[in-house]
Amino acid sequence: MRDFEAELAERKKAGLHRVRRRISGPQQPVLRADGKTVLSFCSNDYLGLASHPTNIEALQSALPTTGLGGAASHLICGHHDAHHDLELRLAEFTGRSAALLFSTGYMANMGVISALAGRGDTIFSDRLNHASIIDGCILSRARVRRYGHGDVEALERMLAETAGHKVVVTDGVFSMDGDVAPLRELARLCREHDAVLVVDDAHGLGVLGRHGQGSVAELGLSEQDVPILIGTLGKAVGTSGAFAAGPAMLMEYLVQKARTYIYTTSMPPAIAAATCASLDLVEQGEARRSHLRELVAEFRVRAAALGYPLMPSHTPIQPIIVGENWKALALSKALEERGLLVTAIRPPTVPEGEARLRVTFSAGHSKEDLERLLAGLSECQNLLYATEDSL
Numbered sequence: 465m466r467d468f469e470a471e472l473a474e475r476k477k478a479g480l481h482r483v484r485r486r487i488s489g490p491q492q493p494v495l496r497a498d499g500k501t502v503l504s505f506c507s508n509d510y511l512g513l514a515s516h517p518t519n520i521e522a523l524q525s526a527l528p529t530t531g532l533g534g535a536a537s538h539l540i541c542g543h544h545d546a547h548h549d550l551e552l553r554l555a556e557f558t559g560r561s562a563a564l565l566f567s568t569g570y571m572a573n574m575g576v577i578s579a580l581a582g583r584g585d586t587i588f589s590d591r592l593n594h595a596s597i598i599d600g601c602i603l604s605r606a607r608v609r610r611y612g613h614g615d616v617e618a619l620e621r622m623l624a625e626t627a628g629h630k631v632v633v634t635d636g637v638f639s640m641d642g643d644v645a646p647l648r649e650l651a652r653l654c655r656e657h658d659a660v661l662v663v664d665d666a667h668g669l670g671v672l673g674r675h676g677q678g679s680v681a682e683l684g685l686s687e688q689d690v691p692i693l694i695g696t697l698g699k700a701v702g703t704s705g706a707f708a709a710g711p712a713m714l715m716e717y718l719v720q721k722a723r724t725y726i727y728t729t730s731m732p733p734a735i736a737a738a739t740c741a742s743l744d745l746v747e748q749g750e751a752r753r754s755h756l757r758e759l760v761a762e763f764r765v766r767a768a769a770l771g772y773p774l775m776p777s778h779t780p781i782q783p784i785i786v787g788e789n790w791k792a793l794a795l796s797k798a799l800e801e802r803g804l805l806v807t808a809i810r811p812p813t814v815p816e817g818e819a820r821l822r823v824t825f826s827a828g829h830s831k832e833d834l835e836r837l838l839a840g841l842s843e844c845q846n847l848l849y850a851t852e853d854s855l
Contacts, residue, residue: 478789479788479789479790479792479793479810479819480789480810480811485497485498486498486499490514490515491507491509491514491515492504492509492512492514492515492828493507493512493826493828493829493830493833495805497805500803501803502800502803502804502805503803503804503805503833503836503837504805505804505805505806505823505824505825505829505837506805506806506807506822506823506824507824507826508667508698508699508700508824509699509700509702509826509828510667510670510671510699510700510756510780510824510825510826510827511670511671511676511700511701511702511745511746511749511752511753511756511826511827511828512702512752512826512827512828512829513700513701513702513703513742513745513746514702514703515702516702516742516745518741518742518745519702519703519738519741519742519745520738521741522737522738522740522741522742523734523735523737523738525737526546526733526734526737526738527734530544530546530732530733530734530737531733531734532732532734533729533732534729534730534731534732534733535729535730536729536730537725537726537727537728537729537730538565538719538725538726538730539719539726542729542730543730544730544733544736545733546733546734546736546737546740547565547730547731547733547736549736549737549740550565550736550737550739550740551563551564551565551707553739553740553743554695554707554709554743555709557675557677557743557746557747558677558678558681558693558695558709559677559681559686559687560687560693560709560710560711561687561710561711561712561715562709562710562711562712562715562716563707563708563709563715564707564708564709564715564718564719564722564725565705565706565707565730565731565736566705566706566707566708566722566724566725567705567706567724567728567729567730567731568696568698568704568705568706569596569664569666569694569695569696569698569706570595570596570599571706571724571725571728572596572664572694572696572706572707572708572724573594573596573597573599573600573664573694574596574599574600574603574723574724575600575718575722575723575724575725576600576662576692576694576708576718576722577597577600577601577603577604577631577633577662578600578603578604578605578722578723579717579718579721579722579723580604580631580660580662580692581604581606581629581631582604582605582606583605583606584606584628584629585604585606585607585628585629585630585631586606586607586608586609586626586628586629586630586631587601587604587606587607587608587609587630587631587632587633588609588610588611588619588622588623588630588631588632588633588659589601589608589609589610589611589632589633589634590610590611590613590614590633590634590635590638590645591610591611591612591613592613592635592638592640592641593633593634593635593638593664594635594639594664594666595813596664597633597635597664600633601633603723606631609622609626613638614643614645614646616646616649616650616653619632619650619653620653620657623653623656623657623659624657630657630658630659630660631659631660631662632650632653632654632659632660632661632662633661633662633663633664634647634650634661634662634663634664635663635664635665635666635667636663636664636665636666636667636668636678636679636680637665637666637667637668637671637672637679637779637781638667638781639666639667639781640781640783640809640813640814640820640822641775641777641781641783642667642775642777642779642780642781642782642783643775643776643777643779644668644672644679644779645663645679647663647679647680647683647685647690648683648685651685651689651690655689660691660692661689661690661691661692662690662691662692662694663679663680663690663692663693663694664694664695665678665679665680665693665694665695666694666695666696666699666706667699667779667781668680668682668779669695669696669699669700669701670699670700670701670746670749671700671753671756671779671780672779675746675747675750676700676746676747676749676753678693678695680693687709687710687711690710691710691711691714692708692709692710692714693708693709693710694706694707694708694709695707695709697739697742700746701739701742701743701746702742703735703738703739703742704731704735704739705731705735705736705739749827752827753827755827756780756825756826756827757778759825759829759831759834760778760779760780760782760825762834763782763823763825763834763837763838764782766838767782767784767838767841770838770841770842770845771845771848772784772841772845772848773785773786780824780825780826781822781823781824782822782823782824782825783809783820783821783822783823784820784821784823785818785819785820786819786820786821786848787817787818787819788817788819789808789810789811789819791819791847791848791850792808792809792810792819792820792821793808793810794847794850795808795821795844795847795848796808796821798840798843798844798847799821799840799841799844802840802843802844803836803840804836804837804840806821806822806823806837807821807822808820808821809821809822823837
């Protein structure tokens with residue numbers, strides 16, 4: 465039998481051991497984490513809707529008529545009117561012909577990718593794609609070719625030399641770097657080489673584009689350009705679940721073929737009802753998005769002035785690259801001692817030698833919150849130049 469205890473000890477020694485925090489109360493910038501009050505800069509609640517009163521009221525209002533659980537898969541008796549209404553609403557919101565609900569974003573990527581490609585087919589995947597995309601590629605049993613991050617020229621060469629059915633899959637906004645994929649170029653290549661383009665816009669939806677329709681909409685790309693758009697509802701939308709959107713025929717194909725849709729219980733229908741209400745807030749949320757952009761812009765200027773190495777990102781995801789695992793952990797700990805919660809991200813979530821603090825902003829943050837973060841970073845900047853032995 466494998467020595468699991470030794471593996472855990474090795475992870476701790478390498479600075480890769482992870483622990484869970486116990487959160488009390490609703491998700492919002494000020495949290496109770498492990499019994500302490502902290503100001504959080506590590507949530508994906510980009511628009512501050514996870515505990516919005518309108519959404520809570522919508523959920524409470526729906527419960528008496530929908531009940532709590534989905535009780536069955538969509539294909540048995542779990543497809544509620546509330547699910548149907550949300551799918552129609554998501555199709556309208558994204559400008560697509562149809563939409564299909566999944567229970568989580570991870571399940572959406574696993575189900576969609578493994579349904580669209582199989583043995584004898586080829587999937588082309590950006591090297592920095594999310595773990596759910598990677599696992600979807602593995603589940604498909606298709607041949608997988610990974611291209612360098614955002615490297616359109618490398619992808620073009622790969623597509624040109626590959627025959628048969630081809631699928632290109634990418635994040636829209638990359639969750640650990642905060643940059644946006646070269647979607648126009650990818651759409652062009654897929655048209656020229658008869659490939660299906662799948663974009664997971666989990667971190668762009670609600671934040672980018674007109675009315676928060678995401679990175680694909682921001683570039684004016686239609687469902688002909690991007691046949692499959694995947695989005696999550698547990699980030700900027702503030703509720704739970706995920707969806708795929710695109711041509712009605714492809715959504716029907718996924719109903720028949722996506723294992724993570726067919727073989728799992730549907731989301732609680734009251735959550736679907738609350739999500740419809742939250743989408744209204746997203747569409748009307750330009751003031752929130754404007755405030756978010758202002759926070760990000762000011763942070764970038766002032767954090768860079770303090771000497772913190774930032775990545776090129778105009779999204780709420782603002783990684784500070786520190787390199788070594790121990791240094792990321794030390795900086796995160798020092799900030800937490802000052803009441804600031806900023807998570808250290810380490811391999812395998814990011815490449816070796818690229819450990820970082822993943823700072824994320826929410827429209828729920830105030831200018832005063834930003835000042836607190838910058839003050840904490842100023843007090844801790846000596847850690848950027850520390851050695852492991854000096855700590």
